[in-house]
Structures are given as structure tokens and as C-alpha cells.
Amino acid sequence: MKQLKTRNFCIIAHIDHGKSTLADRLIELTGAMKSDKIIEQVMDSMELERERGITIKAKAIRLSYTAKDGVTYELNLIDTPGHVDFSYEVSRTLAACEGAILVIDATQGIQAQTISNVYFAMDHNLEIIPVINKIDLPSSEPERVLEEIESVLGYKSEDVLPISAKTGQGVPALLEAIVNKIPPPKGDLNKPLRALIFDSHYDSYMGVVAYISVNDGKIRKGDKLRLMGQGTELEVVSIGYFNPKFCPADELLAGDIGYIATGLKSVGECRVGDTITSLVDSATEPLIGYKTAKPVVYTGIYTTQPEDHGQLREAIEKLSLNDASFSYEPENSPVLGNGYRCGFLGLLHMDIIQERLEREFDLSLIVTVPGVKLIVTRTDDRQFMIVNPSDLPEPSEILKIEEPWVKISVITPSTFIGPIMDLITQSEGIYKHTEYIGHSHSPDALGQRVRLEYEIPLRSMLTTFYDQLKSRSKGYASLDHEVIGYRETKLIKLDILVNGVMVDAFSRVVPPDKAHDIGKSMVEKLKDVIPTQLFKVPLQASIGSRIVARTDIAARRKDVLAKCYGGDITRKRKLLEKQKEGKKKMRSIGKVEVPKDAFMSVLKMEQ
Amino acid sequence: MSDSMAIYIHVPFCRRKCKYCSFISFDSRTNDIPGYIDLLKKELELRSVDCNIDTVYFGGGTPSLLTAEQLNGILSVIGKKYRMADNAEITIEANPGTVDFKYLADIKTAGINRLSIGIQSFNDDELTMLGRIHTRKEAVNAIEDAREAGVDNLNIDLIYGLPGQSIDDWKENLLTAIGFNPGHLSLYALTLEPEESLFKEIESGKLPDISAGTAASQYELAEELLQKHGYVHYEISNWAQPGRECRHNLVYWQGSEYLGIGVAAHSYIGKRRSSNTEDLDKYINALSHNVLPPQDVDEIIIPELEIAESIILGLRLYSGISIKDFEKRFGIDIMKRFGRQIEELINFDLIENDKTVIRLTPRGRLLGNEVFWRFLPDKV
Numbered sequence: 001m002k003q004l005k006t007r008n009f010c011i012i013a014h015i016d017h018g019k020s021t022l023a024d025r026l027i028e029l030t031g032a033m034k035s036d037k038i039i040e041q042v043m044d045s046m047e048l049e050r051e052r053g054i055t056i057k058a059k060a061i062r063l064s065y066t067a068k069d070g071v072t073y074e075l076n077l078i079d080t081p082g083h084v085d086f087s088y089e090v091s092r093t094l095a096a097c098e099g100a101i102l103v104i105d106a107t108q109g110i111q112a113q114t115i116s117n118v119y120f121a122m123d124h125n126l127e128i129i130p131v132i133n134k135i136d137l138p139s140s141e142p143e144r145v146l147e148e149i150e151s152v153l154g155y156k157s158e159d160v161l162p163i164s165a166k167t168g169q170g171v172p173a174l175l176e177a178i179v180n181k182i183p184p185p186k187g188d189l190n191k192p193l194r195a196l197i198f199d200s201h202y203d204s205y206m207g208v209v210a211y212i213s214v215n216d217g218k219i220r221k222g223d224k225l226r227l228m229g230q231g232t233e234l235e236v237v238s239i240g241y242f243n244p245k246f247c248p249a250d251e252l253l254a255g256d257i258g259y260i261a262t263g264l265k266s267v268g269e270c271r272v273g274d275t276i277t278s279l280v281d282s283a284t285e286p287l288i289g290y291k292t293a294k295p296v297v298y299t300g301i302y303t304t305q306p307e308d309h310g311q312l313r314e315a316i317e318k319l320s321l322n323d324a325s326f327s328y329e330p331e332n333s334p335v336l337g338n339g340y341r342c343g344f345l346g347l348l349h350m351d352i353i354q355e356r357l358e359r360e361f362d363l364s365l366i367v368t369v370p371g372v373k374l375i376v377t378r379t380d381d382r383q384f385m386i387v388n389p390s391d392l393p394e395p396s397e398i399l400k401i402e403e404p405w406v407k408i409s410v411i412t413p414s415t416f417i418g419p420i421m422d423l424i425t426q427s428e429g430i431y432k433h434t435e436y437i438g439h440s441h442s443p444d445a446l447g448q449r450v451r452l453e454y455e456i457p458l459r460s461m462l463t464t465f466y467d468q469l470k471s472r473s474k475g476y477a478s479l480d481h482e483v484i485g486y487r488e489t490k491l492i493k494l495d496i497l498v499n500g501v502m503v504d505a506f507s508r509v510v511p512p513d514k515a516h517d518i519g520k521s522m523v524e525k526l527k528d529v530i531p532t533q534l535f536k537v538p539l540q541a542s543i544g545s546r547i548v549a550r551t552d553i554a555a556r557r558k559d560v561l562a563k564c565y566g567g568d569i570t571r572k573r574k575l576l577e578k579q580k581e582g583k584k585k586m587r588s589i590g591k592v593e594v595p596k597d598a599f600m601s602v603l604k605m606e607q
Numbered sequence: 608m609s610d611s612m613a614i615y616i617h618v619p620f621c622r623r624k625c626k627y628c629s630f631i632s633f634d635s636r637t638n639d640i641p642g643y644i645d646l647l648k649k650e651l652e653l654r655s656v657d658c659n660i661d662t663v664y665f666g667g668g669t670p671s672l673l674t675a676e677q678l679n680g681i682l683s684v685i686g687k688k689y690r691m692a693d694n695a696e697i698t699i700e701a702n703p704g705t706v707d708f709k710y711l712a713d714i715k716t717a718g719i720n721r722l723s724i725g726i727q728s729f730n731d732d733e734l735t736m737l738g739r740i741h742t743r744k745e746a747v748n749a750i751e752d753a754r755e756a757g758v759d760n761l762n763i764d765l766i767y768g769l770p771g772q773s774i775d776d777w778k779e780n781l782l783t784a785i786g787f788n789p790g791h792l793s794l795y796a797l798t799l800e801p802e803e804s805l806f807k808e809i810e811s812g813k814l815p816d817i818s819a820g821t822a823a824s825q826y827e828l829a830e831e832l833l834q835k836h837g838y839v840h841y842e843i844s845n846w847a848q849p850g851r852e853c854r855h856n857l858v859y860w861q862g863s864e865y866l867g868i869g870v871a872a873h874s875y876i877g878k879r880r881s882s883n884t885e886d887l888d889k890y891i892n893a894l895s896h897n898v899l900p901p902q903d904v905d906e907i908i909i910p911e912l913e914i915a916e917s918i919i920l921g922l923r924l925y926s927g928i929s930i931k932d933f934e935k936r937f938g939i940d941i942m943k944r945f946g947r948q949i950e951e952l953i954n955f956d957l958i959e960n961d962k963t964v965i966r967l968t969p970r971g972r973l974l975g976n977e978v979f980w981r982f983l984p985d986k987v
């Protein structure tokens with residue numbers, strides 16, 4: 001039976017521990033592709049992903065491997081996104097597998113996401129094969145990392161494989177472990193069809209392409225299918241798998257992993273996590289409970305020039321065909337005009353979408369201060385959600401505000417505990433737990449490695465929290481977070497006035513006791529980033545009608561007028577053209593030319 | 608093409624590079640000068656046209672590295688291949704570190720009738736900071752020698768807005784210059800580009816940053832002082848005693864035609880702007896083979912651009928833009944075509960309009976770029 005010779009697995013790892021490199025090596029060693037043909041790490045497909053070195057969309061590759069027992073196995077490797085923003089997608093990927101290779105960097109040891117990855121995989125009952133990667137590096141410390149794995153994760157040393165994804169050392173043994181330890185898929189070919197969508201993307205030729213893991217039954221081209229969660233009906237336009245090239249096939253059977261092209265127009269109709277069954281003779285129970293990934297971070301997106309708004313609408317609509325997890329709703333700002341309030345899975349997700357909008361659609365965007373979704377109860381007991389600070393009612397009308405909290409886990413050498421705890425406390429974190437997990441690289445200098453657990457408002461993580469964590473730990477600390485629910489809170493709206501005009505794009509909700517400090521640093525920061533104007537520009541921070549901070553940008557008195565040399569008028573004109581062009585990257589607010597970067601800079605500042 | 612023209616000749620050689628220099632000039636190629644002179648003559652011949660030459664300007668670089676004979680040789684080619692106007696203005700830029708009485712007298716004999724001395728500063732500390740090759744003493748000597756040699760049409764170049772330069776430091780420079788009673792003064796604010804060593808010294812904190820506010824005050828002081836001493840502020844950076852305006856520079860601002868000869872020299876002829884290569888070797892190579900050098904810039908100035916340029920250049924002049932002349936030249940009512948910009952700029956107190964003429968206000972002269980860019984066409 002073919003199913004018995006199939007192994008479906010994924011690789012899980014903290015960022016940069018070597019997931020993509022290992023995938024390449026597996027592809028190469030199983031002969032799916034000659035090493036010189038692996039031009040780039042093939043599983044990271046989008047240009048943007050490659051630049052950022054992270055994987056956003058999961059894809060599956062079928063490998064053929066003849067093991068020592070002489071049997072040729074079919075290995076399906078599913079790539080998982082490496083960042084917590086995409087944890088929902090990771091969980092769907094895990095649900096499509098029976099096993100996971102857990103990659104741990106031999107120079108770094110266990111990191112925050114290593115642990116959350118393991119728990120995740122355990123939740124899905126996966127067989128986990130821990131590997132210590134990068135043992136080729138002189139700075140690697142496999143023994144120390146092994147101890148850590150034993151003590152923190154509870155694996156026996158003989159079950160942990162030392163490898164180098166780069167040189168291939170130890171990877172043949174890993175392949176054997178994959179076929180010997182990971183169980184074959186358990187589904188039943190004779191039952192009604194049930195297949196899990198673990199990823200999907202939109203393709204302009206084929207419509208939505210869904211990546212699926214077939215649990216029971218089979219799918220053929222032309223089959224009429226239904227999504228059990230969403231109710232979408234579709235017909236299979238094309239079917240196949242990747243090896244890693246695109247390989248159309250006749251059918252996918254129970255235990256197989258592959259893709260179907262659906263002809264659907266938007267990934268929103270074919271969401272990750274849904275179970276596919278046949279239109280007739282359907283299954284009764286989905287494979288896993290279907291839910292949609294919910295945005296947690298919200299921001300307003302506007303075009304620098306109001307007249308480009310139409311292009312933004314088109315771009316957002318197009319992009320959302322391909323990303324069902326980002327939400328958008330039109331909104332109108334008194335100073336910025338028409339734009340969208342967009343919801344994202346996290347800050348990284350937000351950055352990626354913003355960059356894609358600017359790059360792929362050639363737009364110049366203004367992105368407002370990101371915020372969370374608040375639940376506000378009015379004095380009349382009516383409750384509603386707020387994603388735009390401007391919608392916050394007058395304090396007198398508010399009975400209570402609730403905001404989302406997250407549980408964070410930080411792993412750091414103990415030397416940095418002090419500054420890190422300070423940071424988290426300043427960010428309104430509540431201490432939960434400390435755990436010592438092993439020795440650091442050089443115990444004398446850095447001390448023990450410690451895992452700290454805190455609960456903190458998600459809002460506090462939306463500005464420079466991560467950057468500061470990194471800088472306060474000289475880059476050693478790693479962070480993981482997970483939304484845990486809503487809690488009551490005290491928040492007020494802080495506004496910024498530029499030249500007397502309230503700029504809603506700078507408004508944010510803050511705790512009352514911090515309003516003054518935050519207001520002050522915001523106006524100071526804006527003073528640095530807004531160029532001098534032809535007149536004096538007052539910058540004010542206010543709560544309601546109360547001004548809590550103020551500074552002025554002095555008027556510009558003199559331009560740089562380069563000497564006109566030997567009649568070189570062209571150069572002079574080019575400089576002026578550049579200046580004129582630069583105005584397009586500015587937003588005029590109350591006659592003040594505000595560069596688009598100003599909007600981002602106020603959130604990238606320390607407080 | 609009109610029947611009269613200006614000629615600019617670029618001499619891209621200097622003894623040593625100044626620390627703020629952004630001009631095309633080479634400090635290790637002075638051996639190339641004699642050969643270069645021959646090629647200048649060749650280029651003059653290749654480009655020769657039958658028209659009146661009203662002004663000739665030797666710029667650089669350091670044109671005063673050329674001998675009187677060399678200058679004479681070039682001028683005589685111009686006399687032969689073009690028609691030198693009787694009252695032609697023939698200017699040379701001179702570095703005080705390269706001239707003496709004899710030289711100045713000789714070049715006068717060779718036909719030079721206007722001398723522009725690159726003094727930059729009369730303060731030795733400032734001269735050192737700028738990396739100039741001369742001292743205050745040499746600067747003073749150069750001016751006195753020029754006077755003695757009978758050069759009566761004299762310009763002094765000064766730079767203000769230097770790192771750490773106070774308003775008083777500047778005042779002293781200005782008063783010293785005025786004391787020599789030059790017919791013309793050019794005052795430039797120091798501007799720096801990232802490649803220049805002075806820029807790096809500021810970046811690294813070795814020197815204080817340039818203060819735009821101080822530079823503005825220095826400029827205003829100059830306007831006041833020079834007016835008191837009888838100078839007319841006829842162009843943003845240029846002041847002259849009545850009748851001593853630099854005719855060659857006016858050619859640029861008034862949109863008249865000029866022919867540029869030599870490395871990196873710019874021409875504007877027949878609504879076409881072009882410039883010779885900035886690469887000395889390419890220049891030498893081309894002309895050695897009797898062909899014109901490659902062009903770095905070569906653009907046709909379409910009417911829309913010509914209008915914008917004429918406003919941008921015209922506004923630099925104190926005489927401003929005559930609404931009537933503009934209409935005569937382009938058939939366009941400037942107040943209609945640029946009504947929105949003009950109104951906005953008047954509100955900003957950057958330009959003024961007395962019904963017949965539009966010109967920069969004193970504030971506008973300091974914030975010229977803010978004015979100029981608004982007149983550029985949207986897409987060129």
C-alpha cells in the first residue's frame with residue numbers, strides 16, 4: 001500500500017536556525033534537484049521573503065527516498081512560516097503532518113520560538129525529531145545544546161541528531177530517522193474525501209491554488225468539491241504536486257500532499273484550515289475545527305498624495321486576493337483624506353503588506369500609528385470595538401475599556417535580566433515565571449540562560465519593544481508571544497497638533513500616567529523629522545483640550561543655492577526637479593510639508 | 608541662432624584641490640596644460656560660427672595657471688574664427704596664489720579686461736580651513752597688483768556661511784573687500800557635497816556644522832553694507848557698482864546663447880543645452896582625433912521648459928521679470944499661466960509684484976529654491 005510508504009513532515013525552527021538550508025539539503029540528497037540547480041533556497045519563493053530571510057507561505061515538496069531497508073519512500077516536506085505572526089498558518093501546517101524536524105542552532109541553543117514550536121507540535125501529536133544544526137561551525141557547542149535539549153525539552157541524547165544543513169553532515173541519518181520514526185499517514189482511502197487546506201495563494205492563470213493534505217478518500221481533476229467550514233463549492237481545474245517543480249498529476253490519494261487549482265477568485269473563499277470534501281457523498285466531520293486567523297494589529301494606510309487613493313484601493317483589493325488574513329475597511333481622515341484601516345496578524349505582517357503595496361504597486365504610503373482592537377463599553381452599556389483611536393468616545397461616555405494581552409516568553413543570558421525586566425515592567429508587563437534552562441556560551445561573562453514569562457498588553461509591544469529587547473541584551477534575547485485575551489484597562493487618547501491642526505494619524509491611546517512623557521517625546525521626534533518650513537511651526541501634544549507638551553520648529557531662513565558654474569543650468573534645474581519630486585513624498589498638513597517617514601518615525605521611537 | 612554670443616572656456620587645472628571644491632578640476636594634471644590649450648583652439652575651430660562674440664570668460668579650475676601667451680593664443684583664434692566685438696568683455700578667474708604684477712600686466716596686454724579674483728576670505732584661519740593655496744597677504748597683494756597693472760574692472764569672490772564663522776568675522780571680510788573698491792563682488796554661501804573633505808570634517812565633528820541661520824544673517828548684512836557703499840544687488844549672489852555688472856553672467860540669467868569650450872563646458876545654442884564630457888582623457892582623446900568630445904548633457908529645451916527656465920533665471924535678477932517682456936517673448940500672460948504659484952509666493956512673502964514686474968523679495972532671495980521649483984512643469 002502506497003500510504004505506508006509515505007511520510008509527511010515539516011521543519012520547525014527559531015528564525016535563522018537553518019530551516020530553509022536543511023530543506024535544500026534534503027531536496028539535494030534525495031536527488032529531486034542537483035545542488036547546482038538549487039539556485040536559491042527553493043522553498044522561500046517570494047522575492048520579499050528571500051530578502052527578509054523568512055518564510056511567509058508554506059509550500060510542500062514531494063521527495064523520493066530509497067532507505068537502507070531498500071524501500072523507496074515518498075517524503076512530503078511542508079515548509080512552515082518561521083515567525084509568530086503566522087502561528088495560525090503554522091498550526092494548520094502541523095495539522096497536515098505526522099512528524100516534525102525540530103532544528104536547533106548549535107551556536108545558540110534553545111530560543112523562545114523553539115519552545116513554542118515544540119508545544120505546538122506536541123499539541124498536534126507529531127513525532128518530533130530534534131536536530132542540532134550548524135555543527136560545522138567552530139563556535140558550535142553541540143554538547144551544551146544537547147544538555148539544554150535534555151533538560152528543557154526532555155529528549156534523550158540518543159534521539160537528538162547532530163547535523164550540518166550546510167555541508168550535509170548527518171543529514172543521511174536524519175533521512176533514515178524520518179522514515180523510521182515518523183508514522184505513515186493514518187487516513188482511509190475508502191472513506192469519503194477529507195483533505196485539509198494548509199496554504200493557498202492566488203494565481204492569475206489558475207485562480208486560487210490550495211495546498212492540501214488528503215486524509216481520507218481521493219481527489220481527481222474535474223471533481224466537484226465543497227469546503228466544509230466556509231461552504232464554498234468548487235471544481236478541480238488542475239491537480240498535482242511539487243517535486244520541487246510543478247508536477248500535474250491525475251489524482252491525489254489519502255496520505256498524499258499536493259495542490260489543487262480551483263479557479264476561485266480570492267483566497268478568502270478558500271481559506272487555510274478548512275476541510276475539503278466531495279459535493280456528493282460528503283464526509284460529516286471536518287478534520288479540525290475551522291476558524292479564520294484574526295488580525296490583532298490595526299493601522300491606517302493612506303497614499304501620500306490624495307489623488308492616488310484609487311490606486312491604493314486597487315492594490316489592496318488585489319493583495320487581499322492573495323492574503324486572507326489581512327482585513328481592510330475604508331476610513332476617512334480629516335487630514336489624510338480617504339484611506340483604509342487595515343488589520344494584520346502582527347507587526348511583521350504589517351511591514352510585509354506595506355512593503356508589497358509600495359513595491360509591487362509603486363505607491364507612496366503613509367502608515368499611521370499601529371494599535372490594537374479595543375472593546376469599549378459605554379455608560380449606556382452598549383459595547384463596541386474600536387480599531388482607530390479617533391473613534392474613542394469622550395472619557396465621560398466610557399464605562400470601561402478592554403484591551404488584548406499577550407503572554408510573552410523571553411530567553412536570555414542572565415546578565416541581561418535586569419535591563420530586560422525593567423523594559424518589560426515599563427511596558428506594563430506582569431511577572432509570571434522564571435526558569436533556568438542551561439549554561440550560556442561562556443558562563444562567566446553571560447551567566448545562566450533564563451526563560452522569563454510575563455503577561456503584557458499587546459499595545460506595549462507595538463512600538464520599539466522588540467528592538468529594545470534586542471539592544472538591551474546585545475542581541476542575545478529571543479522573544480515569543482501568544483494572545484491570551486482581553487483585560488480591563490485605563491486608556492486615554494493623546495493627540496498631536498501640527499501648526500494648530502489636529503493630525504488624527506498621530507493620535508494614539510496611552511495610559512493616562514504616561515501621556516505627558518509620550519506626548520513630549522512625540523513632539524520632540526517630530527521636530528527632528530519635519531524639515532524647517534517657511535514659517536514657524538508649533539507642535540503640540542494634547543489630551544482633550546489640555547496641551548501636555550509643546551515645541552516649535554523654527555522657520556527656515558535660507559536655502560542652499562549652489563553656485564551656478566559656467567552656465568550649467570541643467571544641473572540647477574535637476575536639483576529643483578528633485579526638490580519638486582520630494583514634495584510628492586510629503587503630506588501637506590495645515591500648510592506644513594510633513595515627510596511620510598515622519599508618520600513611521602513616531603512609532604519607531606523609544607519611550 | 609542669434610548673431611551674437613558668449614564664449615565660456617573651462618580650464619580644469621588647479622595646483623591643489625580646495626577642501627570644498629565641487630568643480631571639475633584636476634590637481635595632478637598641470638603637465639597637460641600645453642596640450643590642452645591646443646585642443647581648446649581646435650575645439651574653437653571645429654565649433655566656429657560667424658557671429659559676434661560679446662563676452663569671453665575663462666573659468667575653472669584655475670585659468671590663471673595659463674600664461675599670457677597661451678591666453679593670447681586662444682583669444683586670437685576667437686578673433687579669427689569668430690567676430691570679437693569691439694567692446695567685448697573678456698574675463699579671467701584668477702587665484703591669488705598664482706599671480707604677480709608682471710603676470711597681471713601681461714594678461715592685460717593679451718586682451719583680458721576683466722579680472723575675477725577668487726579671494727574667498729581675507730582670514731588666514733578660514734583660508735586654511737577651506738584648503739586654499741593662498742594667504743591673506745597674497746590675496747591683498749593680488750588685488751593691489753591688479754590695480755597697479757591697470758585692471759580697472761575687478762571682481763572679488765568671497766564665501767560666507769563657513770563652519771564657525773561669526774557674523775563679525777564675515778563683516779571684517781566684507782569691509783576689507785569694500786576697502787579695495789572693486790567694481791563687482793560675488794558672494795557665495797558655502798555648500799558642501801558628501802565627497803568633499805570639508806564635508807567629512809564636519810561629519811566627523813572636527814568642525815562645527817554650517818548654520819543656515821548665521822548664513823542668512825551674513826547675507827542680510829552683506830545686502831545692507833553693500834547698498835550703503837553704492838553697490839547694486841543685481842543678482843542673488845552678485846553686487847556691482849552701476850555699469851560694472853558682469854555681462855557674461857547676465858547672458859546666463861537672460862537666457863541668451865553661449866558656447867562652452869573645454870572639459871565639462873556647457874553650451875546653450877539654438878534652444879539646445881549641451882555639455883562636453885567631464886572626463887579629461889576622453890576630451891583629449893576626441894579632439895586629438897579632430898572630433899568633438901562626447902556630450903554629458905544634450906537636451907532640447909522645449910517651450911514649456913524654456914518658459915520655466917526663463918522665470919527661474921529671470922527671478923535671480925533684481926530687475927526681475929517684466930510682465931510685458933514676458934508676454935512679448937512667449938505670448939503668454941505670466942499672471943494667468945502661473946497665477947496660483949504667484950499668489951502663493953506673494954502670500955509667503957517670497958516674491959512681489961508691482962503690476963509691471965515680478966521679483967524676489969529680500970526673503971525670497973534667501974529662499975530662492977522654494978520659489979523656483981514651483982515654476983517647473985509637471986512632467987518633463
Ligand SMILES: Nc1nc2c(ncn2[C@@H]2O[C@H](COP(=O)(O)OP(=O)(O)OP(=O)(O)O)[C@@H](O)[C@H]2O)c(=O)[nH]1
Nearest residue numbers: 016017018019020021053054055082134164165166
Ligand atoms: N555554517 C552553517 N550555516 C548554516 C547551517 N544551516 C544554516 N546555516 C546558515 O544560517 C543562516 C540561516 O539559515 P536559513 O536556512 O535561512 O534559516 P531559516 O530557519 O530558514 O530562517 P527563516 O526562514 O528566517 O526562519 C543562513 O545564513 C545559512 O546559510 C549549517 O549547518 N552550517
Ligand code: SF4
Nearest residue numbers: 621624625628632668
Ligand atoms: S581653486 Fe576653485 S576649482 Fe580649484 S580646487 Fe579650489 S575651488 Fe576647486
